[in-house]
Amino acid sequence: MSIAEFELTQLPVGGFARVVGIKAEGLVRNRLLDLGLVPATVVEAVRKSPAGDPIAYKIRGALIALRSEESRQITVRALVED
Amino acid sequence: MAANQENSFNHLVFKAQAVRKQMNTNLRDQVVKDIYQRAEEIAAKAVALPDTRNDLDRKIDNIVTSRIWGYPLMFALLSLVFWLTITGANYPSQLLSNVLFGFQEQLTGFFRWAGAPAWLHGVLVLGLYRCLAWVVSVMLPPMAIFFPLFTFLEDLGYLPRVAFNLDKLFKKAGAHGKQILTMCMGFGCNAAGIIACRIIESPRERLIAILTNNFVPCNGRFPTLIAMAAVFMGALAAGTNSFAAAGVVAGVVLIGIAVTLLVSRILSKTLLKGVPSTFTLELPPYRMPKIGTLLIRSILDRTIFVLMRAVVVAAPAGVITWILANVTIGDMSIVARLAGWLDGFGRIIGLDGYILLAFLLGLPANEIVVPILIMCYLAQGTMLELDSIEALRQLLLNNGWTWLTALNMILFSLLHFPCATTLLTVRKETQSTKWTVLAALIPTGAAIAVCFLVAQIVRALGLV
Numbered sequence: 108m109s110i111a112e113f114e115l116t117q118l119p120v121g122g123f124a125r126v127v128g129i130k131a132e133g134l135v136r137n138r139l140l141d142l143g144l145v146p147a148t149v150v151e152a153v154r155k156s157p158a159g160d161p162i163a164y165k166i167r168g169a170l171i172a173l174r175s176e177e178s179r180q181i182t183v184r185a186l187v188e189d
Numbered sequence: 190m191a192a193n194q195e196n197s198f199n200h201l202v203f204k205a206q207a208v209r210k211q212m213n214t215n216l217r218d219q220v221v222k223d224i225y226q227r228a229e230e231i232a233a234k235a236v237a238l239p240d241t242r243n244d245l246d247r248k249i250d251n252i253v254t255s256r257i258w259g260y261p262l263m264f265a266l267l268s269l270v271f272w273l274t275i276t277g278a279n280y281p282s283q284l285l286s287n288v289l290f291g292f293q294e295q296l297t298g299f300f301r302w303a304g305a306p307a308w309l310h311g312v313l314v315l316g317l318y319r320c321l322a323w324v325v326s327v328m329l330p331p332m333a334i335f336f337p338l339f340t341f342l343e344d345l346g347y348l349p350r351v352a353f354n355l356d357k358l359f360k361k362a363g364a365h366g367k368q369i370l371t372m373c374m375g376f377g378c379n380a381a382g383i384i385a386c387r388i389i390e391s392p393r394e395r396l397i398a399i400l401t402n403n404f405v406p407c408n409g410r411f412p413t414l415i416a417m418a419a420v421f422m423g424a425l426a427a428g429t430n431s432f433a434a435a436g437v438v439a440g441v442v443l444i445g446i447a448v449t450l451l452v453s454r455i456l457s458k459t460l461l462k463g464v465p466s467t468f469t470l471e472l473p474p475y476r477m478p479k480i481g482t483l484l485i486r487s488i489l490d491r492t493i494f495v496l497m498r499a500v501v502v503a504a505p506a507g508v509i510t511w512i513l514a515n516v517t518i519g520d521m522s523i524v525a526r527l528a529g530w531l532d533g534f535g536r537i538i539g540l541d542g543y544i545l546l547a548f549l550l551g552l553p554a555n556e557i558v559v560p561i562l563i564m565c566y567l568a569q570g571t572m573l574e575l576d577s578i579e580a581l582r583q584l585l586l587n588n589g590w591t592w593l594t595a596l597n598m599i600l601f602s603l604l605h606f607p608c609a610t611t612l613l614t615v616r617k618e619t620q621s622t623k624w625t626v627l628a629a630l631i632p633t634g635a636a637i638a639v640c641f642l643v644a645q646i647v648r649a650l651g652l653v
Contacts, residue, residue, distance in 0.1 A: 161470070167225075171472070172470040174468045
């Protein structure tokens, strides 16, 4: 496994990635897990707000906007086509 | 010995807690992961998902949240809603007021026939009934148009996009993005907006939203703003120049949003220090609203609810105002005396004593501020329905108004203390007298400061 891990914030709009884990603890962690951001979930960065933040992600069929404070807590890696 | 035992016991409890905390996180992670895994397996067998990368929702969102069109579109939609409300409400308002004020003559006739004393006729017909008639004829038509339009945008799925577009501004102010949704509700009624603040989980951000909700003008204040906008624009009637009036009202709303952000920022740096909590906002798929249920819900749940509440507070307010205007101490009515005391301060902030008194007497409901003011100026002791904006303009000019007075009246109406119902709602939602008092003091301070600055700058530049 040599695929680099990075923060969800860095995923460009239109890109797909797979969740590796959540760095946050406590309430934030629970909120993000409840959205379905468990390891191996595929996430697509769909669009940026006109102001640049938040960014809307397609997560398990739902379009969810996350502020950079939250998306920074989510570690992902690039999706390999297989 | 005992102390030692207690010490090691505490140590043990502490250790157990630490272990349980660790377990909890892992356990929770595992449970959530398993649930999603199982759900995914089932869904994969039963549901085929289409590729959503090019569907209609995305195309709409490409425009609605675009860098170029996102903000102008929001402003245009806002103006359109106001324009539809103002023009649409004009005729039915006229009709209602003709009917209701026509019935007043019947009432007067009945009182005369029954030989009732003049004061009883004054309190019940000229005070109570007129105030109710004014509130119903002025408020009902705009609300019956505004609430369905607003509910339409809500059901369509557009409002979350507004929150998405504006969230960064609220983040910078240390507030929650969902605050914009509570503000949208505030356009209908600030008390409803404050109840809507329950959607914000973090207590700190919820309080910020509650304390600043008043800076979006509610339906009760729109008639005041619209009338003043028409006077301010020098238009002959709101009907002939409703575009300009809608533009002024939309501009006033923008000022309200700017003040909301500024005060939110100040609050989150002082009284309500802290960092923004988690923000997750779902952008639901667009849906064509069901018009039938939409009408029932917006008319029954919102329009009638807000109207009934206004009626309940307007009735006693009408009685009190009539008494104050008709009981004289020495050679002046109580109203004239009170206005005299307030006049000096009123003039410093570009208003006058009667305007301030009207705002104070209008505490029960904002929609009776202008009727009270008109009544004071006419000094006839009853609320009067002036039949045109031009007549209102003449009356105000005769009482020393300039465009600065109209402008500051708009600003003061936008920023001043919330109505009694809203304050009671704040008390109920926060369970705290301190925050309720602040919910009245913060807006009032902002209103006085802004009006003072505007008046001083305009006068210093010699514009009036």
